[in-house]
Amino acid sequence: MRGYVDCLHKKNSLMVFTLDKVVPWGRSFDEYVSMFSLSDTDLNKYILGCGDGPASFNAELTRKGGNIVSIDPIYQFTADEIKEQIEVTYDLVIEQTRTNHDEFVWKHIKTVENLGRIRINAMNQFLEDYPNSEARYVAAELPTLPFDNSRFGIALCSHFLFLYSEQFSSEFHIQSIKELCRVASEVRIFPLLELGARKSRCLSKVIEQLNAAGHECIVEKVAYEFQKGGNEMLCVKASNNYI
Numbered sequence: 001m002r003g004y005v006d007c008l009h010k011k012n013s014l015m016v017f018t019l020d021k022v023v024p025w026g027r028s029f030d031e032y033v034s035m036f037s038l039s040d041t042d043l044n045k046y047i048l049g050c051g052d053g054p055a056s057f058n059a060e061l062t063r064k065g066g067n068i069v070s071i072d073p074i075y076q077f078t079a080d081e082i083k084e085q086i087e088v089t090y091d092l093v094i095e096q097t098r099t100n101h102d103e104f105v106w107k108h109i110k111t112v113e114n115l116g117r118i119r120i121n122a123m124n125q126f127l128e129d130y131p132n133s134e135a136r137y138v139a140a141e142l143p144t145l146p147f148d149n150s151r152f153g154i155a156l157c158s159h160f161l162f163l164y165s166e167q168f169s170s171e172f173h174i175q176s177i178k179e180l181c182r183v184a185s186e187v188r189i190f191p192l193l194e195l196g197a198r199k200s201r202c203l204s205k206v207i208e209q210l211n212a213a214g215h216e217c218i219v220e221k222v223a224y225e226f227q228k229g230g231n232e233m234l235c236v237k238a239s240n241n242y243i
């Protein structure tokens with residue numbers, strides 16, 4: 001899915017974020033539950049969704065009575081601006097998925113058209129919820145988060161860390177996950193593949209450095225698999241030394 005690469009503009013360590021380069025693409029509540037093996041106990045915790053973009057997890061969980069804050073650099077833009085960008089890029093993403101059909105497992109999502117419907121439904125729920133929910137959608141970006149220590153029970157990061165291992169260094173990943181461990185007791189990241197459906201080139205170094213910093217890393221199999229071989233999450237139990 002090469003097209004997703006274009007959504008991120010990196011300039012030294014400073015991110016220059018322009019919406020015309022973003023390819024907004026959001027997953028649903030059910031997908032988050034399955035990607036992160038979320039139990040009812042997990043869903044009752046105070047959750048940080050990191051890089052949630054136009055996913056509907058925040059909107060749907062809130063409707064179910066959950067407690068969540070999402071962060072993403074795209075939240076500096078208005079709902080109309082994000083909607084326009086979804087409309088501009090939607091056909092391109094669907095076309096690329098068709099071209100790279102063999103990189104995916106068409107089991108739960110059966111066809112490209114079915115995928116399009118699921119994603120549009122998720123993004124529409126986000127667009128409805130977003131305008132009047134400023135406290136739940138915070139414009140921020142890793143590797144720095146605007147939250148106090150241990151604020152969240154669990155932090156989730158779907159399809160950002162590890163997926164863009166070609167664009168973001170191991171150091172960026174280590175710094176970002178340490179920051180997530182500072183604000184949450186537990187961090188879960190999915191998938192552990194980078195674009196092209198290969199295991200992330202950063203993964204082993206990241207795990208080694210996080211273990212050395214006192215955090216406990218476990219790679220766990222999950223029920224979700226859409227990118228072929230993408231059925232594992234990294235679960236990090238944070239040490240409370242904030243190193």
Ligand SMILES: C[S@@+](CC[C@H](N)C(=O)[O-])C[C@H]1O[C@@H](n2cnc3c(N)ncnc32)[C@H](O)[C@@H]1O
Nearest residue numbers: 025026027051052053055074141142158159160
């Ligand atoms: C492929 S999308 C995934 C969206 C959502 N998590 C999902 O799974 O449906 C990647 C998201 O990462 C966000 N992102 C880019 N740079 C980021 C950063 N430095 N910190 C946090 N999120 C970032 C993008 O804006 C985009 O919304």
